[in-house]
Amino acid sequence: MKTETGPTPSRAKVVYVVPHLSSEESEHFAHIPAFLEALGKRVDLIALVERGTPPERLPGVHMIVSAVGRNRLSRLFGSIRAVRSCARAGYRTYFLRYSRFFLIMLIVTYPFFGHRIFLWRSGTADLIEHGRRRTVRQRLNDGLNQLLSRCVHTFVTGPESMVPVMRARWHVPGNKMRLLYNDIDSNRFVPLSPEERAEVRRRHGWGDDEFVVLFVHRLSFRRGTRLLAPLLDHVGADLRRPVRLVVVGDGPDRSLLTHQSTGRPGLQILGAVPNRDLPPLYGAADCFLMPSYEEGFPRVLLEAMSSALPIVTTGAGGSADVVGPDYPFICDVGDLTGLAEKVAEVAHLPLAERTALGGRLRERARHEFSPQRVAQMLEDIL
Template sequence: MRPYRVLLVSHYYPPHLGGIENVVRQEALQLAALGAEVTVLTSGARSRTSTADGVRVVEVAAWNGIERRAGVPFPVLSPALLPAALRWARWADAVHLHDCLYLTSWTAGLAAALTGTPHLLTQHVGLVEHPSALVKGVQRAVYAVAGRALLRRARQVLTLNASVADFVRSYGARPERMRHLANGVDTELFRPAASPAETAAARERFALPADRPLVLFAGRLVPKKGYQLLLAAHDPAAGYDLVFAGDGDSRALRGRPGVHHLGTLAPAELAEAYRACDVFALPSTAEGFPLTVQEAMASGLPVLTTDDPGYAPYELDRELVRLTPREVEPLRAALAELTTDAGLRARMGRYSREHARAAFGWGRHAERLLAAYRGSHG
């Protein structure tokens, strides 16, 4: 019997850095390890096909000016996308789309319909907050048209949290076809520092101060991630520094006392940045349980993030994970508490690591995916 064939579809894929592309990369590797034949359809600087670690990657040339100019990650792919999608949808036993906001998903969804191949869809987020009314309006229009069609036709719709589940239901996902499936995390790569010496070495590598608590933010520097809230809540006289890892508009970070910007980091570098810091803070909105929170927990860091209904399915201990309102004053108070109480940080860090190891395994995630693919033929 030939291996089961899966077409994973994502607007970006590593080496482009971001949460969705990291998830798709891990799914591809884990599915291949389970014996599936995996092809990834994505965008690239030029059209090409390559194979690495048992995964075929089909890149279609794309223009990324929207991301460069407006900070919106939306590649515009060449007309070669449709024939590529048709070819690989015809080859596949199942097509797995990631987020219905992108050209890759619309086109591969159409290709799946034309070839009679079942498609599944993972929706990662709901509507993304953005200062531009135009961007928000375009999002709503896309979800109302292309998104609704993809959600209605999907054999299964996979969501990461209750907030996103409510979102996809409002845009036509069939409740009986919806499933909760948490992302995984590499708990070997993302791990606590083995010793104070390892932490000191990581701080030296990134030119970070050795003598004060460090609060890490990891993510794109865009409004929905809340980096501006974190800056507003920071008190330079409180004895701790902020560390930002991610791309985007960094102008607000420049020249501020006690603020460090590491830029965009590859996964191994980001893992080291977690080990260099003492607290992880992400006052984001409409994300539920983002991958960086999982990585921070796996790295043994105390976590401070927005109180979001999306965390409910994970049954977190609210004494050991700080879930605060998305407001400056509660955030400032929580930062002050965590950066001055080493014992509390140690208790929260132990809980983070234990929870991550128990709940976020990529192997288990891939097994559930493969079962979902096979079940989509019924």
């Protein structure tokens, strides 16, 4: 347990449960410090870390409590000790993102500590693979999630279009639903100077004349990765310049993409890249592609927007809400031809227009999804 600053008695006290926090391992870590620092200016804050290697201090955080364990049993006892430590410090309001294990712990220990539970979820991550029936395990998992969702005090989701989706999916009463955005640190994800762009492109072997399309996500059916190779073929046939599709991520479709890259020199697979190392890739690319079948509140769109990178996306989940009304480069889910045409349209834009498009996306990210604004939204919910 590590203390940085003393609490302010008149403010709300909140335990923010972090599923995985590590400066070396977790992709999630890179997004957390800026938001917790902004939130810590509004509420007294404990960061409760489930897995990883918590740092000594986090700006804005009064105390860091570790529930890290080597196995499930040690995690169980560590979680109980963590909840007890938070209660002794006067903290009985918990905000969680997705963490089912700790959610169960809070529900079980509620009779002893009387805490409030705010649960954030977005998307339909259990979407079944194409052509497969739902298994008994999937049905049981779905039922358990619905049961747990009814036990929380407030169900939080976003963006706007996901509120009715999540309410219907988890059978959550309307009076329990609240809207909350994801945030993006626009001081980390920034446009690059021409000199910086040239250096990053040189380092990765991207030619000056290549139109570089960037994909960053989990390599799975739900994220549309099986559309990537044929999409590259379509775009390459349409443009009069070389096209490179750079794939960042890992997952079950990694081997398929590796196989498809044979004979396609324009398909470059970088594998998993820590989030802290992503900003230069966004800044050096020419277009961001998200061909997902399923999404909730995709943070990769926020990263691309903050980097002033033009985007081509499907309308899966809340994606259209994120890029904003009247954004011209949105396709229907599964529309390979439409996605290829939109990428080609972006490539055909004059450089000044493409730059202006990216600039508008960056301004939207900075205004709508800043850590400060999202921290205020969460304070209002609490």
